[in-house]
Each structure stands twice: as C-alpha cells, then as structure tokens.
Amino acid sequence: MLLKKILTERIEAIMSRSNLDGMPALIQNASREEFGDYQVNGMMAAAKRLKENPRELAGNLKQALESDETIEEIVSKIEIAGPGFLNLTLKPDFLIRAVNSPPPQTDNAETVVVDFSSPNLAKEMHVGHLRTTLIGDTMARVFEYQGHKVIRQNHVGDWGTQFGMLIAYLDSAGTSADDLKDLEIFYQKAKKQFDEDPDFAEKSRSYVVALQQDQPDVLVKWRAFIEISMSHCEAIYSDLNVTLHQKDTFGESQYKGTIPAIMETLTKEGLITKSNSALCVFLDEFTDKNGEKQPVIVQKSDGGYLYSTTDLAAIRHRAHELRADRILYFVDARQTLHFKQIFALARKAGLCPPKVVMDHISNGAILNKAGKPFKTRDGNTVKLADLIKESRERAKEIFLAKNDKADLSSVEEIANAIGIASIRYSELSKHRETDYVFDWEMVLSMEGNTAPYLMYMYTRSKSLLIRSELTDSDLPKEPQPEGPIERRLVLKMAQLNDVIDSVSRECLPHLLCLQLYEIATAFARFYEELPILSSPEKDRLRRLAITSKVATKLSNGLDLLGIKVLEKM
C-alpha cells in the first residue's frame, strides 16, 4: 500500500471532475509535523494556469474532498494554509492498515541484470570497491523483494595485459606461494620489475600473447592465479554479507570467444573505420566543439581488444542469452562517457534490442581527508580485508567496554555482526552520486545515524516483547496510535513501503536508511517517554503491538540493506 500513490489517485480523480482536470495534485510528505501528514501542492500551479486565486481553488478542492467518501475513509482533517497548500491528516486506522500492508510488489516482473562489484583480479579489493559492491548488492535485494528476477553479474577483470605481468612474476625465481597472500604487494612487486627490467617486461608480453592463444601451460598458471584472487574476493563477499557467489562471476575472459562475432557485426553494419592503424567507431553523438567525431576504439593497432569490445559482447550476452529486460551497471561516475558510448554503439549495431533498458547507475568518487582523489598509486589504499578486521576489533572494544559481565562466547559473534553492519550502513546511508570522503573514524563510528543505533533499537523492541511474555497472537492486529508520539512512530512505519518504492525506482538506498533511522528515532522517543510494560492493560497491549511492528519493520528493512539484526547487544 503506497500512501502517496493512493492519495494522488483519489485526489486527482476528484480534481478531474472539476476545472482542475488533468492537473497534478503534487502530493508530498508534510514539510513540518504541525501541518499534518501530507500536503497538496498543486493548487498554486493550477491557479497560475487558470489565472485564478490559489486559496480559492484550495477552498473548492477542500469542499470537494470533504464530501467524497474515498477521501473521507482515509483523511481525518483538511486545512488550507499559506498561499494555497492543503494539509492532510490521515486517519489512525488507515495508517495502521498501511503498516500492515504487504511490501510493494511489482505489477510486471522483469528480468534485471545487475552488474556490480566487478573487481580487477590483478589486485586485492580496496575501499574503492565498496560502493559498487554494497549499492549493487542492496539494489539486487530490493528488486528481488519486489518480485523481479535478478541476475547478478560480477564482471571481474580477469583478462588483459596485466596478467602477463603477474604470471611472469609468479613464474620467476624466488617467488613462493606465500607471496600471494598479499595480492596488492605481489602486484606492486611485479609492476616494479616490469617497469625496471626490460627482459621481464618482454617475458610478460609474451605471456599475454600465449594467454590469448590458449597455450595450455600458461592457462594453467593463469587459472591458478585467478582462483587465488577470486577466493580473496569471495572471502570479502562472505564477510560483508554480499550476495555474490561463484555462479554470478562472469568475467571478461568469458567473452573472448564472442568478440570476433561482435567485430563482424560492427563491420557488417559499416561502423568500423581504421584510424591510425586502430579500428574505431565514430558516432555522430560524440563530437568535440569543432564537430570532430570522437572515436570508440574497438581494436588496438596491435590487434588486441579493449574493454569497450568486451562490454559490447557482454551487452549482447545479457540481452539475448540472459534475456534481460533491464541491464543495470553499478559503476563509478568516471566511466560515464564510456557507457554512453557503448550503449549508443550497442543500439546502433543492433546488439541490444530497443525495448531492453540499459542504465549506468553511477556513484561518486572516493576522496581522502584533504578532499583529493583517493588513488591507488598514492599507496594510501585501504584494503577491504583490513577495513573489515579493524571494524570488528573496534566493535569488540566498544562491546566489552559497555558489557563488563558479557558472556564471552557471544562477544565475537556480536562484534563481528556490528563491525560488518557499520561498514555497510556507513556506505549505504550516503547519496550514491556524491563524492565521499573516506575516513576510518566515520566508517567505524557507532553512534548516531549508524547501523549499531538501528540494531540497538531493534534489541530494545525485542527486549520489551520478550519481557511481556506475549506473542503477536495475544496483541491487537490493528493498534490505532494514540497521542503524538505513537502517531509519529506509526506514520513513519506506514511510509516505509513508499520509500522502498522510491529506492527501487531511483536506485537510492540511502532513502531506505533515512526512513529506518526515522522509525528508530521515533521508537527511541516512544520508548523513553511512554511507559509500556507498566502501563494499564489497554495501553500496554496497544503499545506492545506497535513495538512488535517496529521490530518487524526494522528487521525487514535492515535485511534489505544486508544487515543482520541481533537479539541482544
């Protein structure tokens, strides 16, 4: 049940029977609590178009709404305010019905390909991979929650020139299996030798060629390397509760067989131009100021392919073999131009049917504390494995400081859960498009708008329910809120489905974090200010019933964020 949708439909239906036919009602959450629950903003715009007085239009609409039974059953109060706002207050029984309503299921289930995480297997995962991995994971969960069929695609970088270098280094004297424990250092050492030692560089290049020609002995080494690297990634996914598994990995190397067919298609469509001995596609859409078309290189002058070509092959695979209705790429904003180009190219070459939607869901960059780009070359990179370890240790410290007589066997479990939840929430609670400053203190913070806060409110709600010794069957099904504190809490819960719907449409998980936080703060207030277990039976049962719904909403919402709740902390 989507409150805003219901209000909009019903109000616009009434408007359509007047001189306001076809005008939008523009329903919004009330900007201040004293204005009620929702506001109708459309009267000012309508007045402008009709050249009438907005307050008069608002007055007319108010009358029409008040005499309509579809409004009467859900709205308790309508007020005209300011230049022509209509402020609506909803009926408590309608609010609680909204709280009880099932999650918003999609009307038409689609097959959604979600491309996310996609780390470069030549290096270890670092904080730069956090956003795509966690936002993609959360959106995949949200789409599934709504009834879509989700196909996760981890488009790992397991192919290309750098692997020749790594294999050559793996192969060189004095390198033991131990060296692979730290992939980042292994990569840096290999890179260093590549840059300093011409013989080694030459050997690396020959490995690339051998790899591309499927030379068995080299392939064995390559596979060994990929396996080790993937196991690092899988450990991270498992720790972070990311829903990516072996079956979701479909790396660049898997497209190498289909690239010739892609090239053939491009050629057949007459799109290929040879320029400076590289094969390029020049599209009309991409020109500089002088009208010079900008190229997309699909084959290098040495015959090698680039990631553009691989991405085209991936599009065809996803549109045709995977039968996607939508293909979503969770990749950072630096690749905006790249995706514009390959989407346009894929359309032109007929690799993706017009009805299949392709979208680049971009995210902002990571900056250091000075506001400068957080680049790997700086040597400042923070490995995800280290971040996870640090966060768990921090959580354990805090837990022990707060619980001196804690059962030691549960300490590790609780600290681990909180540590992971903190990392996920700190990332997901930010708007995905803005650049973000990486700060250990921020990520590891456990006060205020953080995962531990939400988890703590959940444990408080559970604690009340356990102490009450009642179950849901003992409690009223539709506890109508009484008083402003209960009302506010129930309203925030009633709006959760609207928010999940927005998250899904705009791929903005931070909206869900915000709503859950508001439910949690409203519950904190409820918990602090109202007696629950010690209140008279009628109040006790009603408040416990509301508490039970809080527990459910928090747990379900956090689950969508990939955060597991704890019964105690």
Place this chain on the structure above:
RNA sequence: GGCUCCGUAGUUCAAUGGAUAGAACGGCCGCCUCCUAAGCGGCAGAUACAGGUUCGACUCCUGUCGGGGCUACCA
C-alpha cells in the same frame, strides 16, 4: 582547450521547484532508585559569489571563483 560533475553548520551527510534548509559527529547544558545510557531532552552553528526565470529556487538558467572526473589504442 572541449565535455561533465560538484561547492550546504567546525566536520561528515540530508532536503521529487513548495511553507521557518533537516540530522549526526564534535562543543556547551541537563537526564540512569524506572522496560538495555551504543540512549533521551535542550543550546549555539550553514546554502561559494553575482545576476536571471518563477506565485515560490539549495534545487532550473547565465556568468565568476574554487575543486574533481573524463577526453585514441589501461580497465
């Protein structure tokens, strides 16, 4: 140079063109004989600058200043 994104409290983040720009952290002041103080209440504090469009602008447009990113053979 061209294209593009971004400048909001000391800091980190919010705000489908709507009413008095919200939080959190940090700072200051309060609250545990009472359902878990990882909590609650209160105070101080911000839209880079200049124009414009609009009944109404953090939001849209133009310019200025400042900072990213992308821009032909890395991915």
